[in-house]
Amino acid sequence: MEHKNSERFLIAFNRIDKSLMKITGLPNHFSFSKKIDRAKSQHALVAHYEDDLREFGSLRNAIVHNRTGFDYAIAEPHDDVVKLIENIDERLSNPVTVKDLFSGKVHIVQADESLATGLRLVRKWKINQLPIYKKGQFIGLITADGIMNWLADQETDCISREIPTLLDVYNHEKRKKTYRFVKSSMSVYEAEGFFRKSIVSGKRLQALLITEQGGKDEKLIGIITPLDLLKIDE
Structure with missing residues (x-):
């Protein structure tokens, strides 16, 4: 009927x-x-x-x-x-979860790796955020702004001689907390809400980092940027 x-x-x-x-x-x-x-x-x-x-x-x-x-x-x-x-x-x-759309290989870097290593990842994978780890512990997020800040703080004649580590670059991030860890079961709409609220509060998020339960000590299984969500809406 x-x-x-x-x-x-x-x-x-x-x-x-x-x-x-x-x-x-x-x-x-x-x-x-x-x-x-x-x-x-x-x-x-x-x-x-x-x-x-x-x-x-x-x-x-x-x-x-x-x-x-x-x-x-x-x-x-x-x-x-x-x-x-x-x-x-x-x-x-039955909301689509962040794991459904954004889980996959995440390109992470180690604190003692060189800036050149990070830049190669940026160039190859067209990414703007690099999660940085030291001895297995998450430290923070290297962004395009952080790299530009590092360059701006260097003496012009020293850039070609020094081989900076990614930790050196990270230390030039003006805002350290530009990320948030989220659990894999979070809906895509909740994720979008986090980005919206961050803009309103004036503390804009660069990325949401996905782990199974939302803990920073867990394995990173995905990353979401505002641009990723814009592509979904297109």
Whole structure:
């Protein structure tokens, strides 16, 4: 038996309502609109579809409160509306994780390796961030800004004679905490939210570093930059 659009819409709406409660921790008696208000600052997908979700709330009220019988709804949503709300429901209920999209070989460097080694990685793999380790312990992130700062601080006639280590370069990073470790099960939308919040706070993140449980002493299994997320949205 084929379900009516109104039935499919209400099923998806109720599932989204439960997802919003899970995101916000708000109890069921709070209005759908209040849940959106709270969730949009915590979840990038909710923020992206805020206007659509609010319209869904109004449409849901029209369907539910104006029924004239069990088999009759005063408003039957268009196919496109049903497809959109079901798509949002699916993405909230079964979000794509950072591990799904960004796990793979991560190019790391050692503190005692030369700057030339790091630059070869940058050139070959077209990357702008290099996680640096010393004796198996994570130290921080070498960025393009750090390399430029190192160059700017050198005497011109010394650059060709000295062979700097990557630790020398890292010590010229003006902001050391430009990264955050995240667990592999985090949704892509939560990851996007971290970057957004960092911009608002004025402490912009250069990268999110993925480990299984989000600990810096675990094996690094992936890295995400703001540019990576922009490519997904294209």
